[in-house]
Amino acid sequence: MITATIIGSGNVAQHLIHAFKKSSGIQLSQVFSRQKESISHLVEDSKIITDRSQFLEADIYIIAVSDSAIAEVSSSLPFENRLVVHTSGSIPLEELNPKNRRGVFYPLQTFTKNKEIDFAAIPICLESEFDDDYIVLENVAEAIGSKHYLISSDQRKSLHVAAVFVNNFTNHLYQIGKEICAEHQLPFEILKPLIAETASKVQRLSPLEAQTGPAKRNDLNTIQTHLALLTDNTQKEIYKILTHSIQQSNVKKL
Structure with a gap:
């Protein structure tokens, strides 16, 4: 089973939380959010963290924040050599801090707050620096029923x-x-x-x-x-x- 940590509490983060909780192939390890109350109805308190020092080790860390905050968030992570990905359609993989292994997990869909999404109908665009990490991304996409595509940052x-x-x-x-x-x-x-x-x-x-x-x-x-x-x-x-x-x-x- 893949352990996943989500960083963020917006629309994309909340829909991923829903999808991961329903999946038998993913264990939602933690959710990092500055606004704990925005996701308290989705995740038990023990899994919500607000302090970066509380991160546990996971197979993948998914940064689901605004495009302008991705670089800063990735630089502030207090660990190295772990798989860190973002969910943006327009930010290149290289915007992520290179102290960690970098990737992209981009669901190509418009997300609406409080409207349930069927990830089986959503294509996921994947990109990674290393082949082994790409396999992890494929497994995450398949665990929530999504079709996935290898898409470069330029594409x-x-x-x-x-x-x-x-x-x-x-x-x-x-x-x-x-x-x-x-x-x-x-x-x-x-x-x-x-x-x-x-x-x-x-x-x-x-x-x-x-x-x-x-x-x-x-x-x-x-x-x-x-x-x-x-x-x-x-x-x-x-x-x-x-x-x-x-x-x-x-x-x-x-």
Whole structure:
């Protein structure tokens, strides 16, 4: 059985705590948190530590904190030559202090507080300095039912950018759609079946094949009608940029 210590108490840390507690292949050794109360409902008091001198030896230490704190946290660990990994999509492995063996355990998913996550549906991006440590990372991923992929720091950085487009930017477009609906006294709920079908379609088709709409058809009359309707200049610019990008993508296809 793999012994694991989690460092952090945010969304990712809490979801990993849930997953590790449910796994028969992982023993959650300790959780380090400055805010003990934030995880007291998840972990028994005896396993929560707030002092770095209290760390016990474990097979893996997972730093699940904000990107800006990873380097500092890894440097402050009071031990050496143990496997220490972070969970960030954009921070290179080299940001971890080299006094310990370094790795990455990056779950590619958007995490929501208090919403249970099925790790069997979440890909885990793995990276390590040493082959033996990579086996440990594979075993941890498999113990919570996740598919895992060997992804370098450079690849992970690119993957994170792609994730921002398909997740964060897409969600912001939902917000723009909601604003347009509100401006014209329309319920946003009307769009939800369309949102669901679009997400479903890309599971079966490539995004290029799934693309529809006036930009794909080069329907200039509809495009101009839409631009005339929009009252927000930022929304107009976003509409123009995305329309141009879709048109260019379909030109490349031809």
